[in-house]
Amino acid sequence: MSDHTTSVDYVPTSEPYDREIAELEETYEAHANPVWAWVTSVDHKSIGKRYIVTCFVFFILAGLNAGVMRLQLARPENHIVGPDRYNQLFTVHGTAMMFLFAVPVMTAFSTYLIPLMVGTKEVAYPRLNAFGYWTFLIGGVFLFAGLYTNTGPDAGWFSYTPLSGPDYSPGKRIDIWAQVVTFTEIAALVAAVEMIVTILKMRAPGMSLNRIPLYVWSILVVSFMILFAMPSVAIASTAMLAMDRLVATHFFNRAEGGDPLLWQHLYWFFGHPEVYIMFIPGLGFVSHIVETFTQRRVFGYPVMVLSLFVTGFVAFGLWVHHMFATPIPQLGRTLFTAASVLIAVPSGIQIFCWIATIWAGRPRYTTAMLFAIGFIVVFTIGGLTGVMIASVPFDLQVHDTYFIVAHFHYVILGGVVFPLFGACYLWFPKITGRMLSETLGKWHFWLFFVGVNVTFFPMHLLGLDGMPRRVYTYLPEMGWGNLNLIATLGAVTIVASVAVFLVNVAKSYVAGIVAGDDPWGSAGLEWATSSPPPAWNFHPLPVVTSRAPLWEEGDEMPVATGLATDKREVLITTALDAVPDNRHEHPGESHWPLVMAIAVGVTFIGAVWNPWAYVVGFVISAVAFAGWGWPRGTKPEHQVVPGRIPSTEGRR
Amino acid sequence: MLQGGLRGALNQSVLEASGPQAAKVERLWWIAFTTAAIVYVLTMGALWFAARRARRRELRGELLDETAAEPRMTRAVTWGTAATLVILLLFLGADLLVGRTLSPIPKKQPLTIEVTGHQWWWEVAYADTSPHGRFTTANEIHVPVGEPVLLVLEAQDVIHSIWVPNLAGKKDLIPGYTQSLWFQADTAGLYRGQCAEFCGLQHAKMALQVVAEPRTKYEEWAAGQQKPAQNATDPVASRGREVFLTGTCVMCHAIEGTSAGSHVGPDLTHLASRRTIAAGTLPNTRGALAGWIVDPQRIKPGVHMPPNQLKPQDLDALLTYLQTLK
Numbered sequence: 001m002s003d004h005t006t007s008v009d010y011v012p013t014s015e016p017y018d019r020e021i022a023e024l025e026e027t028y029e030a031h032a033n034p035v036w037a038w039v040t041s042v043d044h045k046s047i048g049k050r051y052i053v054t055c056f057v058f059f060i061l062a063g064l065n066a067g068v069m070r071l072q073l074a075r076p077e078n079h080i081v082g083p084d085r086y087n088q089l090f091t092v093h094g095t096a097m098m099f100l101f102a103v104p105v106m107t108a109f110s111t112y113l114i115p116l117m118v119g120t121k122e123v124a125y126p127r128l129n130a131f132g133y134w135t136f137l138i139g140g141v142f143l144f145a146g147l148y149t150n151t152g153p154d155a156g157w158f159s160y161t162p163l164s165g166p167d168y169s170p171g172k173r174i175d176i177w178a179q180v181v182t183f184t185e186i187a188a189l190v191a192a193v194e195m196i197v198t199i200l201k202m203r204a205p206g207m208s209l210n211r212i213p214l215y216v217w218s219i220l221v222v223s224f225m226i227l228f229a230m231p232s233v234a235i236a237s238t239a240m241l242a243m244d245r246l247v248a249t250h251f252f253n254r255a256e257g258g259d260p261l262l263w264q265h266l267y268w269f270f271g272h273p274e275v276y277i278m279f280i281p282g283l284g285f286v287s288h289i290v291e292t293f294t295q296r297r298v299f300g301y302p303v304m305v306l307s308l309f310v311t312g313f314v315a316f317g318l319w320v321h322h323m324f325a326t327p328i329p330q331l332g333r334t335l336f337t338a339a340s341v342l343i344a345v346p347s348g349i350q351i352f353c354w355i356a357t358i359w360a361g362r363p364r365y366t367t368a369m370l371f372a373i374g375f376i377v378v379f380t381i382g383g384l385t386g387v388m389i390a391s392v393p394f395d396l397q398v399h400d401t402y403f404i405v406a407h408f409h410y411v412i413l414g415g416v417v418f419p420l421f422g423a424c425y426l427w428f429p430k431i432t433g434r435m436l437s438e439t440l441g442k443w444h445f446w447l448f449f450v451g452v453n454v455t456f457f458p459m460h461l462l463g464l465d466g467m468p469r470r471v472y473t474y475l476p477e478m479g480w481g482n483l484n485l486i487a488t489l490g491a492v493t494i495v496a497s498v499a500v501f502l503v504n505v506a507k508s509y510v511a512g513i514v515a516g517d518d519p520w521g522s523a524g525l526e527w528a529t530s531s532p533p534p535a536w537n538f539h540p541l542p543v544v545t546s547r548a549p550l551w552e553e554g555d556e557m558p559v560a561t562g563l564a565t566d567k568r569e570v571l572i573t574t575a576l577d578a579v580p581d582n583r584h585e586h587p588g589e590s591h592w593p594l595v596m597a598i599a600v601g602v603t604f605i606g607a608v609w610n611p612w613a614y615v616v617g618f619v620i621s622a623v624a625f626a627g628w629g630w631p632r633g634t635k636p637e638h639q640v641v642p643g644r645i646p647s648t649e650g651r652r
Numbered sequence: 653m654l655q656g657g658l659r660g661a662l663n664q665s666v667l668e669a670s671g672p673q674a675a676k677v678e679r680l681w682w683i684a685f686t687t688a689a690i691v692y693v694l695t696m697g698a699l700w701f702a703a704r705r706a707r708r709r710e711l712r713g714e715l716l717d718e719t720a721a722e723p724r725m726t727r728a729v730t731w732g733t734a735a736t737l738v739i740l741l742l743f744l745g746a747d748l749l750v751g752r753t754l755s756p757i758p759k760k761q762p763l764t765i766e767v768t769g770h771q772w773w774w775e776v777a778y779a780d781t782s783p784h785g786r787f788t789t790a791n792e793i794h795v796p797v798g799e800p801v802l803l804v805l806e807a808q809d810v811i812h813s814i815w816v817p818n819l820a821g822k823k824d825l826i827p828g829y830t831q832s833l834w835f836q837a838d839t840a841g842l843y844r845g846q847c848a849e850f851c852g853l854q855h856a857k858m859a860l861q862v863v864a865e866p867r868t869k870y871e872e873w874a875a876g877q878q879k880p881a882q883n884a885t886d887p888v889a890s891r892g893r894e895v896f897l898t899g900t901c902v903m904c905h906a907i908e909g910t911s912a913g914s915h916v917g918p919d920l921t922h923l924a925s926r927r928t929i930a931a932g933t934l935p936n937t938r939g940a941l942a943g944w945i946v947d948p949q950r951i952k953p954g955v956h957m958p959p960n961q962l963k964p965q966d967l968d969a970l971l972t973y974l975q976t977l978k
Contacts, residue, residue, distance in 0.1 A: 082953050083853045083854060083856065083953055083954055084853060084953070084954065087852075087853065155850075156850050160810075160811055160849070160850070162809070162810050162811070162827060163810040163811065163850070163851060163852060167809075168771075168809060168810050168852065254827055254828025254829075255828070259828075260811065260826060260827060260828070261826065261829075294706070299725050299729070300725075300726075300729060303729070325813055325821075325822050325823050325824040325848075325849075326824050326826060326829075326831075327826075327829055327831055330751075330755065333751075334748060334751075337744065337747060337748075338744060341740050341743060341744050341747075342740060344736065344740060345733065345736055345737060345740065348732065348733060348736040349729065349732075349733050349736075351695065352698075352728065352729040352732040352733065353729055355695075355698050355699050355702045356702070356725040356728055356729055358699070358702045358703055358706060359701075359702035359703075359705055359706055359725070359728075360706070360716055360721050360725060361706060362706060362709075362710055363703060363706050363707070373699070373703075376695075376699060377696065377699075380692060380695055380696075381692065384688040384691060384692060385688070387684075387688070387740065387743065388681075388684045388685075388688065390747075391680065391684070391743070391746075391747035391750070391751075392747065392751050393676065393677045393680060393747065393750045393751050393754055393821060394677055394680055394681060394684065394747070395821075396677075396820075396821025396822055396823070397666045397674070397677050397681075397817060397821045397822070398666065399821075399822060399848065400813060400815075400822070400848040400849055400850075401848065463666075464665065464666045464667055464681075465664065465665050465666075466663075466664020466665055466666065466817045466844075466846070467664070468815070468846055468847070468848045468855075468856075469850075470850040470855060470856075471855060471856035472856050473856055473857075474856065475662075475933075477662045478662060478664065479662075
C-alpha cells in the first residue's frame, strides 16, 4: 500500500510511530511474486474485493440467462430456445442469483467492510476466510461449466423431488446442482462464523453494543440466521438428494417410505430465511447511505436494531407459505399466514425511520442516495404484494404464476440490488481510492429504475391473467404476448443500465477523482483510515466513544496503542462493552486454504461421478489440514502478558 | 371472451371468476389491492413530503429545531407503525374469513372426479357407485353447472398442480398423497386450466378444460362416455382400427371395447368427443391429429409419445378410425 496516512490526525508523526509503521509493512508484506501473493493472501480486503468481483461476474452471467429467457418469451410460440435449454436457463438463473450472487455478495461486502467498521486490523480466522472464497469460486465455476456444456441443472432453483430424483432426472444435471448448493453453503457458513466472532470479539475498544453501526448489526443477525438456516438445505441437498441419486437411498421416495414433502420442508426452512439473509444486509446498506447523505444519525437506532432481530426471528416461521397448495392442516396455515403478514411490521418501521431521518436531515441526492430512495419506492411494492400472498386463498390463485415472479423480483431487486448498487457508490472510494462518476451513476440509476419497473410490473398483470411461471412458451390465444413484449423491453433497459455501471467502474477505477480518506463526510470508522486502507487497517486502533465516531470526535479521536507490530496481532475485546480483553496473533499468508478448497472440490465434484471421491477428498483434506495447522513457531514475546493489555488513552 | 356462444374459452384470468371459490378470492383481491394502493400512496407521500421539507429548510437556511423534532419523529413513526399493524390485522381477519368460507364442501355426496397428473397430461376418472358406471377420459372435465364438484387429486410421476383460475385456486398433485379440491361453475362455459407446478420439459403445455353444462346435457355426455367404443363399420375405419391394434399405439393407449387396454397414455375410447388433443395444445381436428401422431416431438419436445412413421394410407385410415370414437 502506497498511502497509509489518515486524515484524522490522532497519530503523532513521531519517529517511534514511523518505526512501527515500517515494522507493520514488513509484517504484512505480501509475497514478491504477485500471482503467489494473490493465491496466498489472507487479507480480508484482498479476499473481499475478489469476492465482490466474482459475485458480480456471476450476477452478469445469470442476468444474461434471464435475457435469453425474456427474448424467448417476448412472443408466443417463439423458437429461440427449446424447453430443454429453457429449463436449464431458468434453473441456473435462479440458483446463481440466490446462491452465487445475492447471499455471497453480502458476505463479500461484509468480508471487506466489517473489520474496518468495527475498527480492527483483520477479520477473525483469516485463513478460513480465504478458504471460504476459494470454495465459493469452485462451486460457481462448476455450475456455469455445467450450463455451458449442456449439463446445466433443469429442475428449478428449488428442485422439488421427485422431479429432481433419480427416476425423473437421470444424467448428472441435478447432481451438479446439489453439489453447487453445498459449496456455497460451506462458504456461507464459514463466513458467518468469521463475522460473528469479528463482530462480537474484535470491536474497537469502546464500541459497546449500543454503538455498533447498523450495517454491522445487520450482518450479525444474518450470520446467526445462516448458522440455523443453511445446514437444513446442505443436509437436504448433499446428504439426502445426492445420496438418493448416487447410492439409491430413498429419502424422498414415497414408495419406499420416504417423502417428497420432506424435501419441501427442509428446503423452505432454509429458503425463506434465505430471502431475509440477503435482504437484511440491504437494510444495513440503506441505513448507512441515508445517514451519510442526510448528514444525520438514523432516527430510532434501538428500534432499527430490534427490527432487524425481529425480522431474523420471524423469518424462520414463514416457510410453509411456499407450500399452501400441499397438504397442510388449516391451523398450521393460519399460523404461517399470521407470521407472513406480521413480518411486514419491522420492515415498515425501518422505512418510517428512514423517512423521518430524511425529513430531519440535509439530503444530498447523490447516486447512492437515489438508489436508497429507489429501494424504498420499489421494495415497498414487493412488500405489499408479499402481504397479499400471505393470504392462503389469494396465494392459491397466484402461487407459481408470474404474479409471484413479479413479487419476488420487486423484493429482491428492490431490497437487495438497489441497496447494493447504492453501497457500491458509497464505498467504491474506500475500496479503490477513487470516486465513481456521478454522471454515469445517474444514468445507471435511472435506466435501472425504469428497467426494473417496466420488466416486472407487467408480470403482476400476467400472473393475474393466469400465466404460470417456468413455462418456455405460451399459446398465442392466451393474449399474454404484449405484456411479455413490454417486459422484454424492460429487460433490455436493465442490461443497458448494468453496462453503464460496468463502464463507470472501469473508467473510475483507472481515472476517477481521487477520493481521499473520507470523501462523503461519513460517520463510521471505515472512513478513519486511508482509501484504500493499509493491510493492517488501523494503527493505532481507534477508540470509540459514540455511535458516530467521526462526527463526534472529529480530529481528536482517542486511540489505543500497544499492539505488537512485528507480528499480526489483533485486539480481542469483550462482547458487550468492548473492553480490551486479550491480544491474539493471527497467522500469515498461506496457500493451504486453497489446497483445502481443492480437496473439497475434488470430493464434491468427483462424487457426481463416483462415491470413491469422498475417500480421495478425505486424504487430500487430511494433508491440507496438517499444512494449514503446521506450527509456525512463536516469537519470544508472543505470550500474553496481562500487564501489557493495550492502554486505551483518552477513554472515558 | 366469447367463443362459440360459450364464455371465456381461453381465459385464465383470476379476476373473471365464475364460481363461488374464485369469486370470493376476487373480492379479497380488490380489498387487498385497494388497501395496498392507499398504503403505498401514503408512504410515498410521506417520503416526498419529508424530502421537500428538508429541501425547503435548506433553501431558506433554516435550522431544524432539534428539541421539537425528536418527539415529532417519534410520533410520526409510532402512528405509522400503529396504522400498519391495524391494517395488517384487518387484512388477516378478512383472509381468515374468506379461508373459512372456502374450505367446507357444501354437499354430502358431491360429484366426485379423480384427477391424476401425468407428465404431461391429466387423467380424469369419474367415480361411480357401480363399476360399470365408472369411466375415464383425459384433459377435459365435464361438470354440471351450479353444483359443487369434488376433485380427488393424485399424481403418477412427479408433482403437478391443478389450476382453473376462473373457478378456484390451485392444489398440488403429489405422488403418494391424495388431496381434494372442490369448486362450482356458476355459468355454463369452457374454462381453461393449466399445470402450475413445474413438472419437467412440457410443463408449459399441460393444459386442461373444464366444460360446465346444464345437468341434462352433462348426463347425456356421461352416458355416452360410459359406453365402449363403437364398432368400426366402414372399411377405411376398420382398416384404421387394425392399424391401431397392430401398431405401437396399443403399447400405451386404451380403447374400451377393443383389446387395447394400456393406461400409460390417455384413454382414447371417446377421443373424438374431446375439444383438444395433446393436453390442450392443439384443436382436435383431423390435420392436427395427423401432425401429432406423426411427430409429437415437434409439437411438444420431450413428450413421452414417440414419432410414428406410417404409410400415408395407414395414417389416413387411422385418422378416420379415431374420428369415429365419438
